[in-house]
Amino acid sequence: MGLTGLEIYKQLPKKNCKECGQPTCLAFAMALAGGKASLDACPYVSDAAKEALDAASAPPIASVKIGKGDRELVIGGETVLFRHDKRFEHPTGIAIEVCDTLSADEVSAKVDAINKLVFDRVGQTHQVDLVAVCNCSGDANKFVETVKLVQSKSNYPLILKSEDVDAISKALEIAAEGRPLVYAATAANYEAMTEVAKKFQVPLAVKGDNLDQLAELVEKVVALGYKDLVIDSGSREVSRMLADLTQIRRKALKERFRPFGFPALAIASNDDVVKEAVDAGVYISKYAGIVVISSADPAVILPLVTLRLNIYTDPQKPIAVEAKIYNIGNPGPDAPVFITTNFSLTYFCVAGDVEAARVPAYVIPIDTDGISVLTAWAAGKYSPEKITDDLNALGVKDKINHNKIIIPGHVAVLSGKLQELSGFEIIVGPRESSGIPSFLKQRWNA
């Protein structure tokens, strides 16, 4: 268990300098104990105190960095079991396997396909995170050649997947600079593998045959002085892996069980792409820091990156879409104009139902900091003034040859003032977006 605030306070310099952002050292100590501050914020703490405190105040699940620069992936650092308790911190890294039994052309083609897996969603770019080069051939030279080729064609961080210490060692000679993850140290090779990871200062995955063996192995690797770790229970069946991932997360958070205080890796690779995708989806929802799959098919990756975006959204901070004029279908100057908010769920509902009505239209989300119609209205973020400003800024009047805008039924009360300020004729739309198709039928062009 972690130290109490008072125990931490004893180790601090007690200068009350406020440079950490807290009013006193005691307040800082309490914040540390509650996991709300990091010791790095104190410029005067002694090295001895740092060492004593670091071990005790370490987060329940370590953060691990893989790769370097723009593509650096951070995993772990999680603090809750359920996203509604706070939020999940670091989205699961998605890794795609490339086997060294493929020919050079096949490797190139697969890496090209991986490089193309870039999707735009709600104004953000989403992609996979890692390429796992697998030593399926068992031949160290082939492995090194494949690593070299993959590196030359892509700047994704790598997972070097081999249990052969010699192959990993040779691959690290050319790839260590990019901080790849080594997978894996096992009961058979952990001493030598840990030495190699230590020598090149790269993160190391520890793989057991089950939870018991994993815990034992992690303790041995930590005893060798290495803690930059990712852990894998070795299970490959989805129901078993769900249980393992749950135990790893629970024991780390609720019991501060140190051997499980690292991000977990789950391998979902399967020849059946639907099974592989669905299993990977379970692992994304339930606690995996990294999930490894074999397919680079966008039809498989798109649902997975979307799921990851959803699960890792901060429940306290809704996703917003960009406030601009969206064309649904090919709207002309006589098309209806729907005003909504930029809460992504609200926007998607409105856009979806307008699309379902098969009437080309403009949909304009007003920037409400990503909150829904009624909440935004209650908070004063959906006022006639604000809507008028946004509509003017977007130049809505130049797009249409009529003078009508449709506002959500829930804020009918805005009509008078909005009409006066904006000069538009205000039509009150349905309260729920599902009413849009029949609203258009009855009220538009009728």
Next chain:
Amino acid sequence: MAVSILKERWTSKLYETTIGTGDKAVKFGGDSTLPYLQFEGEIPNRPAVALEITDVEPTDWPDFLKAHWEGVLADPVAWAKQAAEYGADLIALRLDSAHPDKGNASAEDVAKTAKAVADATDLPLIVIGCGVEEKDGAIFPAVGEALAGKNALIGCATQENYNSIVAAAMVNGHNVIASSPLDINLCKQLNILMTEMNLPAERIVIDPLIGALGYGIEYAYSIMERSRLGALTGDKMLAMPVVCFVGQEAWKAKEAKDVESPEGQTWGEQGTRAILWEVMTSTTLLQAGGSLFVMRHPESLKKFKAHVEEISKSNA
């Protein structure tokens, strides 16, 4: 090193609900732990899967989806038989024709359709109204009567129309879907109101109004996790099994429908993508605690059931 398995001690469990009669009756719920943690508690029933059919030919279904229902889309009786052949556990009949924009069929007309479908299949029935609360309140007395004794699941009852739907269920021996918009307090409140009419709690199924993958699934996911945790810690008004209307949401997603746009061209083959959209929406909500799934594509049903087989293996 033997790792001691950390088990939560839950004090309560989900109600177990049965729909239909005889050999083909379907039972779901009854779980006494979080989804698929067999090491911790009992999961006595598999999730049930319904295929959705409508009483008027759907106009907004993509061709890829319609192709698997060729020749039956305008005939709910033939459609129901086809759905049974595809392996559905239940038939979910949607009475779209009652919608004021889709023909505004009378209560008597839709009741006749419901009866015809019920007579044509021995699978349990879910009967869903047209979604206009007032109209649904008006049709269910007749629909409920036409299906008397079938132990069907009817809905969706809302704060506005639960009175007449619950009454129809109680008189004719049916179960009710209680629908509330993504809010755990509203959900609980509606369950309380319905049980106050003396509808037994095990005859209620919760519909939290899910969204598809990419379209708000995270809201339903968290509401469902919270209501399962509530149920397991003793809140009886959150202990009803949850139904997920996956088909209607997943097949609205542009990722499932799109074949033409330049963006859609980079998303891979529509078949795999669309099926995965429906399946992964379901498997994700299965992890959040769903017990009854209403799907539209026969292939999705097959893939989902294959996953259920895998995830149901003991991890104790």
